[in-house]
Amino acid sequence: MKVINNFSFTVIVGFVTLFIFCVGGDRLSAQTVWLDQLDLGAATQGFGTPRSNKSVDGKPLSIAGKIFERGFGSHSESSLTILLEGKALSFMAQVGIDDEVKGQKPAAEFVVYGDKKKLWSSGVMHLGDTARTCSVQLAGVQKVELVVTDGGNGNYYDHVDWVDAKFETTGVTKFKSYSPVATEPYILTPAPKAEPKITGAKVFGVRPGSPFQFLVTATGDRPMNFSVNSLPKGLKINPQTGLITGKLSKSGAYIVTLQANNAKGKAVRKFRIECGDKIALTPPMGWNSWNCFASEVSADKVKRAADAMVKSGLINHGWTYINIDDFWENHRGSKDQSLRGKFRDESGNIVPNSRFVDMKGLADYVHGLGLKVGLYSSPGPWTCGGCAGSYGYEEQDADSYAKWGFDYLKYDWCSYGHVINGLPDNDPAKVSSLSYKGGSELSTAMKPFKVMGDYLRQQPRDIVFSVCQYGMSDVWKWGGSVGGNLWRTTNDITDTWVSVKNIALDQDKSAPYAKPGNYNDPDMLVVGIVGWGNPHKSRLKPDEQYLHISLWSLFSAPLLIGCDMEKFDDFTLNLLTNDEVIEINQDPLVKQAVCLQTMGELRIYVKELEDGSRAVGFCNFGLDIADISYKDFPKLGINGKFIVRDVWRQKDISNIDTGRDELKLKVPAHGVVLYKFIAAK
Numbered sequence: 001m002k003v004i005n006n007f008s009f010t011v012i013v014g015f016v017t018l019f020i021f022c023v024g025g026d027r028l029s030a031q032t033v034w035l036d037q038l039d040l041g042a043a044t045q046g047f048g049t050p051r052s053n054k055s056v057d058g059k060p061l062s063i064a065g066k067i068f069e070r071g072f073g074s075h076s077e078s079s080l081t082i083l084l085e086g087k088a089l090s091f092m093a094q095v096g097i098d099d100e101v102k103g104q105k106p107a108a109e110f111v112v113y114g115d116k117k118k119l120w121s122s123g124v125m126h127l128g129d130t131a132r133t134c135s136v137q138l139a140g141v142q143k144v145e146l147v148v149t150d151g152g153n154g155n156y157y158d159h160v161d162w163v164d165a166k167f168e169t170t171g172v173t174k175f176k177s178y179s180p181v182a183t184e185p186y187i188l189t190p191a192p193k194a195e196p197k198i199t200g201a202k203v204f205g206v207r208p209g210s211p212f213q214f215l216v217t218a219t220g221d222r223p224m225n226f227s228v229n230s231l232p233k234g235l236k237i238n239p240q241t242g243l244i245t246g247k248l249s250k251s252g253a254y255i256v257t258l259q260a261n262n263a264k265g266k267a268v269r270k271f272r273i274e275c276g277d278k279i280a281l282t283p284p285m286g287w288n289s290w291n292c293f294a295s296e297v298s299a300d301k302v303k304r305a306a307d308a309m310v311k312s313g314l315i316n317h318g319w320t321y322i323n324i325d326d327f328w329e330n331h332r333g334s335k336d337q338s339l340r341g342k343f344r345d346e347s348g349n350i351v352p353n354s355r356f357v358d359m360k361g362l363a364d365y366v367h368g369l370g371l372k373v374g375l376y377s378s379p380g381p382w383t384c385g386g387c388a389g390s391y392g393y394e395e396q397d398a399d400s401y402a403k404w405g406f407d408y409l410k411y412d413w414c415s416y417g418h419v420i421n422g423l424p425d426n427d428p429a430k431v432s433s434l435s436y437k438g439g440s441e442l443s444t445a446m447k448p449f450k451v452m453g454d455y456l457r458q459q460p461r462d463i464v465f466s467v468c469q470y471g472m473s474d475v476w477k478w479g480g481s482v483g484g485n486l487w488r489t490t491n492d493i494t495d496t497w498v499s500v501k502n503i504a505l506d507q508d509k510s511a512p513y514a515k516p517g518n519y520n521d522p523d524m525l526v527v528g529i530v531g532w533g534n535p536h537k538s539r540l541k542p543d544e545q546y547l548h549i550s551l552w553s554l555f556s557a558p559l560l561i562g563c564d565m566e567k568f569d570d571f572t573l574n575l576l577t578n579d580e581v582i583e584i585n586q587d588p589l590v591k592q593a594v595c596l597q598t599m600g601e602l603r604i605y606v607k608e609l610e611d612g613s614r615a616v617g618f619c620n621f622g623l624d625i626a627d628i629s630y631k632d633f634p635k636l637g638i639n640g641k642f643i644v645r646d647v648w649r650q651k652d653i654s655n656i657d658t659g660r661d662e663l664k665l666k667v668p669a670h671g672v673v674l675y676k677f678i679a680a681k
Contacts, residue, residue, distance in 0.1 A: 131163065232256075411466065
């Protein structure tokens with residue numbers, strides 16, 4: 001009996017073991033996949049580069065004084081998608097804000113989504129908060145997304161960490177991080193034809209007595225000759241270059257006909273000259289040094305940028321301004337001797353640093369290429385970078401800019417916060433440019449810009465005035481009244497999807513205030529080689545760049561390139577030379593597009609054009625392709641029979657009757673379809 005019992009026990013144990021193996025075998029063979037082992041380059045984030053086992057600044061991961069060896073250092077707003085295919089059991093991590101931003105006031109919230117459903121949230125976290133534990137069950141989940149939002153106060157200094165982050169799996173040892181946004185560049189705009197086509201603005205504003213400079217631009221084979229019929233007295237055109245110069249003494253509107261001829265044919269276009277109080281009747285187009293060179297700018301680099309605008313052919317598409325940002329002045333604390341020197345001469349006139357020994361000569365050089373030139377200053381005692389500002393010397397600075405021959409001034413708030421708050425004259429980098437005591441008082445917000453705006457208007461030449469104070473106090477409501485031609489509506493842009501998306505989605509509120517001579521400025525274009533002194537290809541994916549250019553054109557925004565123009569690739573050059581896209585931006589009606597319909601993550605922007613047509617941007621802010629048949633045309637104000645033209649591809653694609661037809665749309669993730677609806681005759 002004893003033998004039988006032992007045998008029975010052995011059999012029972014065997015069956016139990018077999019049962020456990022069959023039922024729970026996956027558990028017994030579970031593996032750990034660490035988050036830092038994945039390709040973190042697929043992540044999008046608001047600033048910097050995703051890092052494995054380091055903070056976003058490249059330091060050891062540290063939360064509330066505790067160091068962690070493993071994890072993912074990022075910057076809100078950020079998102080990382082991982083394909084699990086149902087093979088993950090759970091995800092565990094500690095989350096928090098990295099200690100490296102000590103002295104700042106970041107706030108962020110960590111969120112985990114599984115197949116688009118929110119599975120866990122940390123709640124809003126602040127600097128110094130102890131790391132919070134994330135533990136999420138993932139059985140059956142196909143795709144997980146790790147998201148960090150900005151906590152409601154903007155994403156400044158939101159350095160965020162996912163530490164000790166790992167997946168428990170059903171036995172797989174590797175997962176794939178995933179970006180549904182295409183990474184390979186592709187070209188849509190066809191090459192210009194050999195015969196002439198006149199491009200650029202269709203209207204130009206100038207004040208009586210101011211020097212007149214307008215370049216008739218055209219694509220087509222060279223050599224090319226230019227002429228103007230009915231050109232008013234006081235103006236002349238150079239037939240070889242197309243440059244119109246001179247002065248108009250009387251106010252009035254003049255309708256002329258531009259003509260361009262080459263061996264392959266000729267092109268004509270009506271052009272309106274308005275001599276009066278308004279200038280910059282279409283959004284300024286050009287280049288700014290900051291996003292490329294930052295503090296390393298020099299006269300030589302500015303000249304080379306101007307040469308590149310000509311050599312690349314951008315000049316033939318209406319690109320006009322070469323703008324010098326900060327660091328042409330002397331700096332008060334730099335160790336770089338090229339930035340050291342007296343700030344002003346004995347008469348109080350601003351003294352450029354040794355990189356810019358001849359400002360008038362530089363302006364003349366740029367003008368000699370048919371281009372215009374811009375400059376930068378601050379209403380405070382110091383610029384954002386710590387160079388000499390204009391406070392107390394506004395009249396003298398305006399006089400200097402005009403005598404040198406500059407055509408554009410960007411006036412950046414920065415250290416004016418010292419002035420109105422009565423603060424010590426500390427490093428301007430330590431002063432917030434985004435808030436100030438009494439900020440709700442319009443007089444406080446307007447005063448420094450009105451002072452400079454008045455002095456600029458007293459000059460004997462036209463100077464476009466860019467008010468740069470980041471959208472404080474609803475600047476779009478009063479920017480024109482202080483002499484501004486354009487005003488920033490946002491904080492500085494970065495070459496990230498988060499930055500472009502957030503800026504774009506915030507533009508509707510200012511749209512009613514755009515009009516000829518007055519523009520909402522969502523900041524510069526972040527395409528090509530950018531870097532703020534650390535050159536790299538824009539982190540925006542190709543579809544994101546198409547969306548970026550399309551929206552800024554729909555917004556009637558100033559188009560200021562921020563890249564190194566000596567290093568154009570074919571993709572970037574193609575982006576910036578589509579004349580039909582540019583024409584939407586330069587439309588004389590200056591009716592800023594607004595979003596008229598939202599369908600999930602698809603937002604539809606409509607811009608009315610002077611000829612009665614509509615430019616429509618179907619903009620996909622989501623991570624899934626928008627594949628739809630669209631028929632809600634009345635919601636877009638489009639009724640009747642239309643020719644639908646694909647603006648990027650420059651071809652007609654359909655004839656539709658909006659009362660009965662549908663339009664097939666396939667909009668890529670983070671991408672755009674830009675159409676023009678032209679009434680059918």
